[in-house]
Amino acid sequence: MEILERYLYAVGRWLRKKQKKDIQAELESTIYDNLESRFGAKEEYTEEEVSEVIKEFGSPWKVAAGYTGLTSRLIGPELLPIYFTLSAIISGAVILGLLVSFIVGLFRPDIDFKSFILGFLELIPSLLVAVATVIGFTTIVFALIEKNVPGYKLKSVSRLKSKEPGFTTDKEKWSPKDLPPVPKGKQKISKWEPIVGIIFSVIAIVLFNFFREKLGIYYTPEWGSGWEFVPILSEDAVKIFLPFWNTVWGLSIVFCMYQLIKGRWTLPMRISNLIRSFVDAAVIIIMIKGPELLDFPLLLSYSKPEVAEALTPVAEFFNYSINTFLIIALAATFIGIISKIVYIFKPSSYEAIPKPK
């Protein structure tokens, strides 16, 4: 009866260890009951007879799924619309970022038709890989939210829902009291704010992590003679700053997703927004203390003497003003921190935490 053994083993592969033996034993006993009733009581049944019965039982996966109730889902219906919106936004942002970097890459002195076509052909697979990657990450993040964030947790009773309507379902536990109030005034978050935040953060991550060598000054010394390019970022400085920038952008994406899902300010959201401002401030301080971000000596060495001469005052101006700019940004962040603290002490600016019943 090798075929039955194989069938039971195959079913067992999908079952949890704890219940596996018992289910297999019961299934075996049941299959024998079927054989007996169909072909009479016998010591041995032929392979054809056994096959006929197990074919009716269905594929091992299907049978096992019946026991495990694995109708569970990666992303539930509550999160699915936001998941689709976000996947589209992030993919769009990545495509936009890659297209921009491709177009920027066209302003090269040695660009010709052949390298344009080659570059274009390279662009297509990198677009596919990039979109697949971001959708993959979005899916993982949402699956984690689905499983771990209270309120979206996959409850064991919900497994019954699809099988036995009217038995025990989440819906019966739900009460109209669970409905959150309609957000008022400052509590409400417009959908576009987090969407714009996500798009900018994604573009920044893509640009500075993968295409920063294309960031610089493009100019044409003589119209029609092609484009000259001078990199502008100091690689040494970027290497130091990039992990901090990525932290800021990554936090911003997570925070914006949180906003998009909630659609309203809550106290934890106000507090995490404040913490985010402190992180921003810390990164700005690191940038003020750290090496200069713009590599002007390199820039000037690239240029022809007459261009270098023209650029020197610009470079000096930038060198001087970039720290001023950072200090202004720091001041703005501190003002932001104060206003965020005020918001935390103003309960009307966020939704009250429902009292435990």
Add this chain to the structure above:
Amino acid sequence: MDDYNKIYESAVMELRRGTLVLSVLSQLETPAYGYSLVQLLASRDLAIDQSTLYPLLRRLDKQGLLESDWSVEESRPRKYYELSEDGREFLAKLAVEWENIVDTMKNLLENI
């Protein structure tokens, strides 16, 4: 027309699915094993898919509505299921609910 039939069939399935737990519990006043229950239900005109019934039995067992025991007295071991104390009470309540549904439906379908 194909679509119509499909929609109809799934509506019928949905209707039947709702009665499953009640049907199964109602037949387990005395112990029965999986296949015998299939036949018992079939003899009362309720055809139930085996791949639906067996997991359901285990689930009701786990939920404490049934009690189960392996019997080794026969030619081969069989797992017997029977209503538990809780299950009996549950069945009585569910049966009342069913009566209510029947009344409501009769009322609704009066003029059809």
